[in-house]
Amino acid sequence: MPGILDGKKIAAQIKDEIRDEVKKWKEKGINPCLGVMLVGDDAASLAYAKFLKKVAAGVDIDFYLEHLPKDTSEDKVISVIDELNHNKNIHGILLLLPMPKHIDKQRVLDSILPAKDVDGVHPINRGYILSGGQCIYPATPLSCLEILERSGISLEGKHVVVVGRGETVGKPLIYMAIAKNATVTVCHSKTVNIANYTKQADILFTAVGKPGLIKRDMVKDGVVVVDAGISEVDGKIKGDVDFEEVKEVASAITPVPGGVGSLTTVIMMKNLLNGISMQQVISGGVV
Ligand code: NAP
Secondary structure (H helix, E strand, O other): OOEEOOHHHHHHHHHHHHHHHHHHHHHOOOOOEEEEEEEOOOHHHHHHHHHHHHHHHHOOOEEEEEEEOOOOOHHHHHHHHHHHHHOOOOOEEEEOOOOOOOOOHHHHHHOOOHHHEOOOOOHHHHHHHHHOOOOOOOHHHHHHHHHHHHOOOOOOOOEEEEEOOOOOOHHHHHHHHHHOOOEEEEEOOOOOOOHHHHOOOOEEEEOOOOOOOEOHHHOOOOOEEEEOOOEEEOOEEEOOEOHHHHOOOOOEEOOOOOOHHHOHHHHHHHHHHHHHHHHHHHHOOOO
16 A cells, blocks of 8 residues: 655656656757746745756756836736746746735736746636647646655545635546546535545545544545645644544545645646657658
């Protein structure tokens, strides 16, 4: 039985694969490069940009930061995104959130070329999740599934319960689990007695942001638990699941930190490489 699902170990495997793939692109004359757009000086976004640069360097991917002042107009932000869309040396674009209040976030996200949308947030990529077409999937739900796949845990025929239906994690995960032939139940803040449902889960995904929401008596013995929740409690990062209690009965469980969160930026780099293949198809190989 896999026991504790070690996100850091899986991330290290994926990083090795990415480095190999980057090498192949470089041999073809393409230097994979992530473009990050930051508007304003949000401290967490600045720190995340720094972290992304480090992760990219660790897998030999170039990094470009487009840092605009906080009073930049929405039209200007969109025109800069458009330049990145057409820049043949930039292969993926990540817009850091939050943006200043005067900017319509969705309008900016919608302006990113779907084949460069490394976090799978563009409506076209979202739509393809439903129809099963080739697209870039959002990094966090993809990380949840990647952890299971690389641990030899299949979703096929399993009763999957997803707690949380947020746009970033829960909602896309619902459809991605159905595509893996799971039978899916969804719980959210209006679900009455979520334990009724979580107790029936063969595989339980949580993406809520409420520390300790899932207790020992809310799951069945042998459950597989993937916890995407992140909250800060007394300066420590906690998941949605009471890890110490639930690990005693789970056949496999992700820790927080050290689980899903360890994969997401690495998966984004993988998305960037998948995007290069799509850009090659779109441009007939001239990108
Ligand atoms: P979100 O949009 O705020 O969604 C939260 C969801 O939880 C909503 O569907 C909400 O229900 C549901 N919910 C709230 N209270 C609940 C309760 N008591 N019982 C059951 N469901 C409840 O959040 P998100 O952006 O999807 O993110 C979810 C979590 O994932 C957060 O902790 C976030 O920090 C984390 N996250 C982690 C990563 C990573 O790299 N690991 C990346 C992104 C996000 P309603 O729909 O009814 O409001």
